[in-house]
Amino acid sequence: MARLEISSVSKAFGATRPADGLSLAVEPGEIVAVFGPSGSGKTVLLRMIAGMFEPDSGDITVGGRSIVGAPPERRGIGMAFQNFALFPHMTARDNIASGLRASGSDVANRVAAISKLLKIEHVLGHAPRELSNGQKQRTALARALIGNPDVLLLDDPLRNVDAKLRYEMRLELPNLLRRGTAAVLYVTQDYREAMAIADRIAVLIDGRLVQVATPADIYAQPASVAIARLFGDPTINLAEVSPVAEHGMLTTDVAGARMRLGAADGLAFPGACWLGVRPEDLVVSSASADDAIPARILAITPMHEKAVLLLRLADGTEWLAALPPDAPQGVADDSVFVRFAPDAAMLFDRATGLRIGQTHRLKAA
Amino acid sequence: MEHSSLAGRIFRGIALTLILIFFMFPIVWIFMMSFQNNDQILRIPPRILFEPTLANYEALISGQLRTAAGSLQMPFMRNLFNSVVLSSAAVLLALLLGVPAAYAFARFKFRLGETIAFTLLSFRFAPPLLVLLPLSLYYQELGLSDTYFGIVWVYQLIALPLILWIVRGYFEDISPDIEHAYRLAGHSWREAFTRIAVPLAGPGIAAAGLLSFIFCWNNFVFALILASADKQPVTVGALAFVTASGIQYGQIAAAIVLSVTPTLLLALYAQRYLVEGLSLGAVKG
Incomplete structure (x- = not known):
C-alpha cells in the first residue's frame, strides 16, 4: 500500500521541456490515465518515475519515501512497455519469472497463477518471437504484475495490438489492475482507452498537466478548448461567438440564428469566445425555428451505432452531428435546421482557451 | 525453392x-x-x-x-604453440576490455566519447611499421620486448578496435527498453549487462572475436620486430622454410595445414554463435 506522489517535477532536454512543473498523486489501488497528444511528455514522465532518467527538479515519492536518485531495481515499480521489451532469449515463462528474485516452487506457482489470469498458460514455453502481439503484451503485463509492485506504469500497452484484442483488454484491464493495491499510471493516446480504464484522467499537454479529473468530468467540463477537442469522436463543434447577457441568460448569434447559452452567472459580457457543442448534442430537423441554425447536409456517414452528418451552417462553418443510426432518414431534405439545448453549450475564452462559467451538464455525467 | x-x-x-x-x-x-x-x-x-x-x-x-x-x-611446434597462446590471449584481453567499452560507447553519451572511439579505430589506419620503430624503443626501455605480455599488448592494436566497433553496433541494435525492463524487474546494472546485453550481442561478439583472432594469428611484423625466436608465432617462423638450399614446398604445405587448423576449428565452433535473428520479435518492429 503506497501512494505515488509527483511534486513539481520538471525536465528539460535542450530547448524542449517534456515536464514543466508536474504534480500528481495516485492513491493505492487507483488507476490514473495520463492522456495527451504525442510528444506531450507522457513517456518522459513514466521514465522519470521508473528511473531511466532523473528529473531536473521536483520530487517523486512512493509511500512517502523519495525515489529520486534510487536505481530502477530498488524503486518497487512494475512497468509494461509499448514495444513489449520482452527478453528475446528467454521463454515466456522465464520472462515472467524474471520479475521475481526468489526461486523454487513458489515462483512456478506464481507464474502459473498470473499466466492463468492473463490466459497465456499455453504459450509459457514459447520464445517471444513465437508469440502473437497480443500474447507478447500479455506476457509483458504478467511480468510487470507478478512482483506485486507498489507502482505500476503502463506505457501505452495496447498501442501495438490489433483492434479486437484492444477492445477485449480494455474490458479486462481495469479488473486486472485493481486486483492489487498498486498505484497505476496508464499512459495512452486514445481518449476512449483512458475513459474506459481510468478512475481519473490527467491531461498532459506540452509538459503541463492541464486537467486532472474523472473521465465524466473531463468530457462534460473540459478545462480548455484544447482538452475539449481531444475528447470525443467526432470532435466537438466550435464556432467563434461574442455572447451577450439578456435577462440573466447568455445569448449569441450563431450563423444567423439567435441561440441561448444558459444562465449568465453574473457574466455580463464574456468577450470573444469559442462556442463548443458536442456532435451528439445537436438536434437536426427539417422544421424551422427561431433558435435553429439553418444548414445544409454535405455528407452522411453511417457508423452502425450512430450516423455522422457533415453540415455546413449558413455562414459556411462546418459542423458535425452524431445522430441515432436511423435518424437521417427523417431529414430527407438537404436543407435542415440545427438546434442544441442551452446547457449543452460550452464557452471558452478565445484568448486563453479556458472554459468560461460553470455550465453544468448533468446529462453526460 | x-x-x-x-x-x-x-x-x-x-x-x-x-x-x-x-x-x-x-x-x-x-x-x-x-x-x-x-x-x-x-x-x-x-x-x-x-x-x-x-x-x-x-x-x-x-x-x-x-x-x-x-x-x-626448426621449432615449428613451438611457433604454433606461440601463435595459439598469443592470439588467444590477445583476443581474450581485447574481449574483456572491448565488450564493456563497446557497451559504454553504445549506451552512454559522454564527453569526447566519439573522439575516443574514433581514435581507437584510427589505430587500424596507421601503417604498423611506422608504429613499430618508436614502440620497439619503448619496449626495450620497459623490458617488454620479447615477452608474451608485450606482444599480447601490441596485438590490442589489431583486436581492440575491431571488437569495439563491431560489438558497439550490436549493442546499439538492442532496444534499451529491454534492459530497462530487466532492471525494473529487480536486477542490478551488472546483471542487465551480463544476462541481457551480452547474450543478445552474442553473435556480434562471436564474429568480432573470430575476426580479431584471425587478424592476430596472421600478424607478421609486430612479432618479427618485438619477439625473438622462442616467442615467435608461425607467421614469422615460416621464414625458416626458405633455406639456402632451396624451398621445401612439402613442408611449407604441411605447415600451412597445421597452422590453419586452429583457426578453422575456432571458426567452425563460433559458427553456431554467429546465427543472427535471436533478438527478432523482442520488441515491436
Missing part, C-alpha cells in the same frame, strides 16, 4: 560447383602437397594420384627440417 525450373536448378548447380572449385582448389592443392615430397610436387605435369608420405609432418613435429644440404633445427 520449389518454383524454380529444372534449367534453373542445373544452372545453379553448375555455378555453385564452379565457385566451390575456385575457392577450394588452393586449399585442396595445399592439403595434397603436404603429403608429397619435393620431387613429387615439382613433377611436370602434376599428378592427382601419388603415394602419400607423412615425412613433412614428421619433420615439422620433430623440429628437424631436412634439406638437400643437411638437417636444420
Whole structure:
C-alpha cells in the first residue's frame, strides 16, 4: 500500500521541456490515465518515475519515501512497455519469472497463477518471437504484475495490438489492475482507452498537466478548448461567438440564428469566445425555428451505432452531428435546421482557451 | 525453392560447383602437397594420384627440417604453440576490455566519447611499421620486448578496435527498453549487462572475436620486430622454410595445414554463435 506522489517535477532536454512543473498523486489501488497528444511528455514522465532518467527538479515519492536518485531495481515499480521489451532469449515463462528474485516452487506457482489470469498458460514455453502481439503484451503485463509492485506504469500497452484484442483488454484491464493495491499510471493516446480504464484522467499537454479529473468530468467540463477537442469522436463543434447577457441568460448569434447559452452567472459580457457543442448534442430537423441554425447536409456517414452528418451552417462553418443510426432518414431534405439545448453549450475564452462559467451538464455525467 | 525450373536448378548447380572449385582448389592443392615430397610436387605435369608420405609432418613435429644440404633445427611446434597462446590471449584481453567499452560507447553519451572511439579505430589506419620503430624503443626501455605480455599488448592494436566497433553496433541494435525492463524487474546494472546485453550481442561478439583472432594469428611484423625466436608465432617462423638450399614446398604445405587448423576449428565452433535473428520479435518492429 503506497501512494505515488509527483511534486513539481520538471525536465528539460535542450530547448524542449517534456515536464514543466508536474504534480500528481495516485492513491493505492487507483488507476490514473495520463492522456495527451504525442510528444506531450507522457513517456518522459513514466521514465522519470521508473528511473531511466532523473528529473531536473521536483520530487517523486512512493509511500512517502523519495525515489529520486534510487536505481530502477530498488524503486518497487512494475512497468509494461509499448514495444513489449520482452527478453528475446528467454521463454515466456522465464520472462515472467524474471520479475521475481526468489526461486523454487513458489515462483512456478506464481507464474502459473498470473499466466492463468492473463490466459497465456499455453504459450509459457514459447520464445517471444513465437508469440502473437497480443500474447507478447500479455506476457509483458504478467511480468510487470507478478512482483506485486507498489507502482505500476503502463506505457501505452495496447498501442501495438490489433483492434479486437484492444477492445477485449480494455474490458479486462481495469479488473486486472485493481486486483492489487498498486498505484497505476496508464499512459495512452486514445481518449476512449483512458475513459474506459481510468478512475481519473490527467491531461498532459506540452509538459503541463492541464486537467486532472474523472473521465465524466473531463468530457462534460473540459478545462480548455484544447482538452475539449481531444475528447470525443467526432470532435466537438466550435464556432467563434461574442455572447451577450439578456435577462440573466447568455445569448449569441450563431450563423444567423439567435441561440441561448444558459444562465449568465453574473457574466455580463464574456468577450470573444469559442462556442463548443458536442456532435451528439445537436438536434437536426427539417422544421424551422427561431433558435435553429439553418444548414445544409454535405455528407452522411453511417457508423452502425450512430450516423455522422457533415453540415455546413449558413455562414459556411462546418459542423458535425452524431445522430441515432436511423435518424437521417427523417431529414430527407438537404436543407435542415440545427438546434442544441442551452446547457449543452460550452464557452471558452478565445484568448486563453479556458472554459468560461460553470455550465453544468448533468446529462453526460 | 520449389518454383524454380529444372534449367534453373542445373544452372545453379553448375555455378555453385564452379565457385566451390575456385575457392577450394588452393586449399585442396595445399592439403595434397603436404603429403608429397619435393620431387613429387615439382613433377611436370602434376599428378592427382601419388603415394602419400607423412615425412613433412614428421619433420615439422620433430623440429628437424631436412634439406638437400643437411638437417636444420626448426621449432615449428613451438611457433604454433606461440601463435595459439598469443592470439588467444590477445583476443581474450581485447574481449574483456572491448565488450564493456563497446557497451559504454553504445549506451552512454559522454564527453569526447566519439573522439575516443574514433581514435581507437584510427589505430587500424596507421601503417604498423611506422608504429613499430618508436614502440620497439619503448619496449626495450620497459623490458617488454620479447615477452608474451608485450606482444599480447601490441596485438590490442589489431583486436581492440575491431571488437569495439563491431560489438558497439550490436549493442546499439538492442532496444534499451529491454534492459530497462530487466532492471525494473529487480536486477542490478551488472546483471542487465551480463544476462541481457551480452547474450543478445552474442553473435556480434562471436564474429568480432573470430575476426580479431584471425587478424592476430596472421600478424607478421609486430612479432618479427618485438619477439625473438622462442616467442615467435608461425607467421614469422615460416621464414625458416626458405633455406639456402632451396624451398621445401612439402613442408611449407604441411605447415600451412597445421597452422590453419586452429583457426578453422575456432571458426567452425563460433559458427553456431554467429546465427543472427535471436533478438527478432523482442520488441515491436
